[in-house]
Amino acid sequence: xxxxxxxxxxxxxxxxxxxxxxxxxxxxxxxxxxxxxxxxxxxxxxxxxxxxxxxxxxxxxxxxxxxxxxxxxxxxxxxxxxxxxxxxxxxxxxxxxxxxxxxxxxxxxxxxxxxxxxxxxxxxxxxxxxxxxxxxxxxxxxxxxxxxxxxxxxxxxxxxxxxxxxxxxxxxxxx
Amino acid sequence: xxxxxxxxxxxxxxxxxxxxxxxxxxxxxxxxxxxxxxxxxxxxxxxxxxxxxxxxxxxxxxxxxxxxxxxxxxxxxxxxxxxxxxxxxxxxxxxxxxxxxxxxxxxxxxxxxxxxxxxxxxxxxxxxxxxxxxxxxxxxxxxxxxxxxxxxxxxxxxxxxxxxxxxxxxxxxxxxxxxxxxxxxxxxxxxxxxxxxxxxxxxxxxxxxxxxxxxxxxxxxxxxxxxxxxxxxxxxxxxxxxxxxxxxxxxxxxxxxxxxxxxxxxxxxxxxxxxxxxxxxxxxxxxxxxxxxxxxxxxxxxxxxxxxxxxxxxxxxxxxxxxxxxxxxxxxxxxxxxxxxxxxxxxxxxxxxxxxxxxxxxxxxxxxxxxxxxxxxxxxxxxxxxxxxxxxxxxxxxxxxxxxxxxxxxxxxxxxxxxxxxxxxxxxxxxxxxxxxxxxxxxxxxxxxxxxxxxxxxxxxxxxxxxxxxxxxxxxxxxxxxxxxxxxxxxxxxxxxxxxxxxxxxxxxxxxxxxxxxxxxxxxxxxxxxxxxxxxxxxxxxxxxxxxxxxxxxxxxxxxxxxxxxxxxxxxxxxxxxxxxxxxxxxxxxxxxxxxxxxxxxxxxxxxxxxxxxxxxxxxxxxxxxxxxxxxxxxxxxxxx
Numbered sequence: 001x002x003x004x005x006x007x008x009x010x011x012x013x014x015x016x017x018x019x020x021x022x023x024x025x026x027x028x029x030x031x032x033x034x035x036x037x038x039x040x041x042x043x044x045x046x047x048x049x050x051x052x053x054x055x056x057x058x059x060x061x062x063x064x065x066x067x068x069x070x071x072x073x074x075x076x077x078x079x080x081x082x083x084x085x086x087x088x089x090x091x092x093x094x095x096x097x098x099x100x101x102x103x104x105x106x107x108x109x110x111x112x113x114x115x116x117x118x119x120x121x122x123x124x125x126x127x128x129x130x131x132x133x134x135x136x137x138x139x140x141x142x143x144x145x146x147x148x149x150x151x152x153x154x155x156x157x158x159x160x161x162x163x164x165x166x167x168x169x170x171x172x173x174x175x
Numbered sequence: 176x177x178x179x180x181x182x183x184x185x186x187x188x189x190x191x192x193x194x195x196x197x198x199x200x201x202x203x204x205x206x207x208x209x210x211x212x213x214x215x216x217x218x219x220x221x222x223x224x225x226x227x228x229x230x231x232x233x234x235x236x237x238x239x240x241x242x243x244x245x246x247x248x249x250x251x252x253x254x255x256x257x258x259x260x261x262x263x264x265x266x267x268x269x270x271x272x273x274x275x276x277x278x279x280x281x282x283x284x285x286x287x288x289x290x291x292x293x294x295x296x297x298x299x300x301x302x303x304x305x306x307x308x309x310x311x312x313x314x315x316x317x318x319x320x321x322x323x324x325x326x327x328x329x330x331x332x333x334x335x336x337x338x339x340x341x342x343x344x345x346x347x348x349x350x351x352x353x354x355x356x357x358x359x360x361x362x363x364x365x366x367x368x369x370x371x372x373x374x375x376x377x378x379x380x381x382x383x384x385x386x387x388x389x390x391x392x393x394x395x396x397x398x399x400x401x402x403x404x405x406x407x408x409x410x411x412x413x414x415x416x417x418x419x420x421x422x423x424x425x426x427x428x429x430x431x432x433x434x435x436x437x438x439x440x441x442x443x444x445x446x447x448x449x450x451x452x453x454x455x456x457x458x459x460x461x462x463x464x465x466x467x468x469x470x471x472x473x474x475x476x477x478x479x480x481x482x483x484x485x486x487x488x489x490x491x492x493x494x495x496x497x498x499x500x501x502x503x504x505x506x507x508x509x510x511x512x513x514x515x516x517x518x519x520x521x522x523x524x525x526x527x528x529x530x531x532x533x534x535x536x537x538x539x540x541x542x543x544x545x546x547x548x549x550x551x552x553x554x555x556x557x558x559x560x561x562x563x564x565x566x567x568x569x570x571x572x573x574x575x576x577x578x579x580x581x582x583x584x585x586x587x588x589x590x591x592x593x594x595x596x597x598x599x600x601x602x603x604x605x606x607x608x609x610x611x612x613x614x615x616x617x618x619x620x621x622x623x624x625x626x627x628x629x630x631x632x633x634x635x636x637x638x639x640x641x642x643x644x645x646x647x648x649x650x651x652x653x654x655x656x657x658x659x660x661x662x663x664x665x666x667x668x669x670x671x672x673x674x675x676x677x678x679x680x681x682x683x684x685x686x687x688x689x690x691x692x693x694x695x696x697x698x699x700x701x702x703x704x705x706x707x708x709x710x711x712x713x714x715x716x717x718x719x720x721x722x723x724x725x726x727x728x729x730x731x732x733x734x735x736x737x738x739x740x741x742x743x744x745x746x747x748x749x750x751x752x753x754x755x756x757x758x759x760x761x762x763x764x765x766x767x768x769x770x771x772x773x774x775x776x777x778x779x780x781x782x783x784x785x786x787x788x789x790x791x792x793x794x795x796x797x798x799x800x801x802x803x804x805x806x807x808x809x810x811x812x813x814x815x816x
Contacts, residue, residue: 003509006448006504006505006508006509007505009452009455009456009501009504009505010498010501010502010504010505013459013497013498013501014498016463016541016545017490017493017494017498019545019548019549019552020466020490020493020545020548021490022548022552023548023551023552024486024487024490025487
């Protein structure tokens with residue numbers, strides 16, 4: 001047997017340990033990114049659910065200026081946490097539309113009354129079909145859509161205060 | 176008190192393990208192999224203490240002692256008795272305690288029963304076994320104390336993951352762990368033999384029953400786990416190439432290779448260095464597997480909790496043990512005398528080929544399992560799934576089956592190709608017959624499944640060939656063991672190939688009374704009724720099934736709602752026929768009042784687990800056969816004296 005060959009198992013093990021150590025101290029990012037970033041919104045038409053607001057269709061995003069699309073639900077706790085940031089964005093002049101997942105008109109009305117109402121339109125997605133078509137895996141998620149209906153960026157999870165400048169930048173880039 | 180008893184037993188066991196290592200080192204240094212008596216005693220008491228600790232934990236779970244953190248977090252007073260009992264290891268700390276308990280008990284068993292190994296090697300072996308145990312005792316005591324108290328105790332526990340609330344939990348982890356951890360004995364034997372430079376046929380004969388026993392448990396554990404996943408997860412699949420399944424498959428592959436190479440070493444005195452390395456690798460794979468499961472670095476249905484601190488602890492243990500053993504191997508194996516050589520075309524040659532192919536498959540599974548982490552290092556997100564493993568490991572496994580068919584037909588030392596072809600003529604004919612038959616009559620089939628069916632038929636015939644022209648009553652038991660184990664592979668392979676090729680699946684929405692058809696069966700949903708049990712409620716569908724001959728029977732799939740913790744599970748209902756299984760799953764109720772119903776027809780799928788059981792039974796026969804022969808030889812020698 002060749003002399004160096006007997007050290008081969010130890011070397012292989014060393015590589016495994018290096019990989020494991022890296023994986024251990026650098027936990028993998030498990031967020032699901034939509035494959036649709038850079039592609040047009042899927043076609044959808046959703047009925048209205050919030051009092052006094054129209055429903056939402058993909059055609060609403062082809063009006064020439066970028067908009068935010070917020071996927072939320074009244075039963076979702078992080079959605080409450082991100083509400084102030086959405087209001088900040090609205091105050092900065094950003095038009096925001098929303099899709100409410102598995103929700104009822106009464107619950108949505110109560111949610112907007114309690115947490116403030118940043119939305120221009122709210123569509124009801126009772127069975128998460130549009131959410132899945134968007135490549136969104138949970139609530140809340142927020143998409144930056146440019147004036148031609150193309151998704152330019154995706155934000156997974158609640159919007160924190162430090163995320164607001166990033167989103168504004170993404171909106172500016174989408175112009 | 177129970178928890179304190181357990182903790183005290185654990186500390187004492189750790190102390191004795193330290194003593195055992197110390198005694199071993201002193202005995203080897205001072206060259207006093209007679210110290211083996213004392214070391215044996217320490218090892219036995221250490222194993223007993225570990226068992227007492229495990230018993231104390233089980234007791235705390237049975238009593239639902241909510242002042243113990245682990246019980247409060249994982250059990251519930253309303254849980255059925257069996258799940259309180261098995262729930263003791265259905266969590267991180269408990270499963271690690273089970274792990275070291277088996278480690279300690281295995282060491283005690285070696286101390287009690289091993290009498291063939293040379294004394295210095297036995298001393299080194301028991302010291303190595305205790306060194307491994309010591310690290311894992313430390314892990315439990317410092318990073319995963321199963322007996323920690325909670326004050327004040329909560330009014331009730333948080334419950335057990337409902338997916339684990341199945342009789343499978345009582346059986347699958349203990350058998351799998353017995354296999355996983357049983358391989359530690361082979362590891363310690365290898366380390367012991369490297370320390371004393373005593374690798375030879377006697378060493379191999381002493382090691383073989385321990386490897387075989389661990390391998391039997393591992394085979395049973397994997398087979399049982401596969402069937403459990405099949406009926407419990409409700410996806411109708413029997414192997415998912417999940418990282419944790421791979422973690423159990425890798426030690427099995429290494430142990431299977433070891434089992435064959437140790438035979439070459441025991442009977443022909445060949446493959447010395449290779450056998451020692453496999454013994455180290457087999458248990459290393461078990462430890463890496465444990466690490467994968469316990470650290471949570473890979474996403475899996477088996478992961479209990481993600482905790483980098485614990486992960487780092489186990490990683491250090493891995494570095495010490497595996498790194499240490501492999502370094503010892505590198506330093507010492509050069510001084511192990513070269514074994515006997517042999518012609519490539521011989522029984523030994525086929526066993527070497529078997530070892531190489533098993534090792535290649537092991538490498539593929541290893542790379543596939545770790546690839547997502549490697550890719551993540553380069554910022555690429557991916558998962559490696561069945562398409563990779565099927566297309567890489569599949570063809571090599573089939574090649575291995577072909578060699579497996581030929582191996583037992585070859586003579587030791589040297590053989591002729593012509594003679595082999597002559598001897599394997601019936602097997603080749605059976606393979607061709609089955610392959611052509613399935614191709615012509617069975618409908619469209621992929622290349623791999625077709626090759627699988629043909630090779631399964633060939634292997635089945637080749638497996639029983641060693642019994643031909645023998646007096647069956649006088650054929651030695653270990654020969655029967657090999658025949659049945661190899662036949663088990665053929666049976667299992669046939670089940671995999673046929674069910675993969677011809678499974679039928681349908682997903683539909685049915686109202687009450689609507690008929691659904693699959694593979695000649697008519698399934699009618701007759702009604703859905705609510706059910707209540709101790710810790711869950713369920714909706715149970717009543718499916719009236721009629722087969723082509725008009726025979727009727729009823730299947731009752733359920734959707735179960737667990738309250739602690741809140742979870743829904745789909746309990747499949749399965750009808751087993753001689754030629755396959757009808758697998759039904761009740762889904763959600765749609766807005767239109769119709770129920771989702773998922774139906775599978777899985778032809779000959781049961782052969783997969785039947786084959787697995789046969790492999791384990793074959794192993795058991797071989798173990799009993801060898802031990803019986805040993806006992807008889809001893810008896811005769813005594814009678815003669």
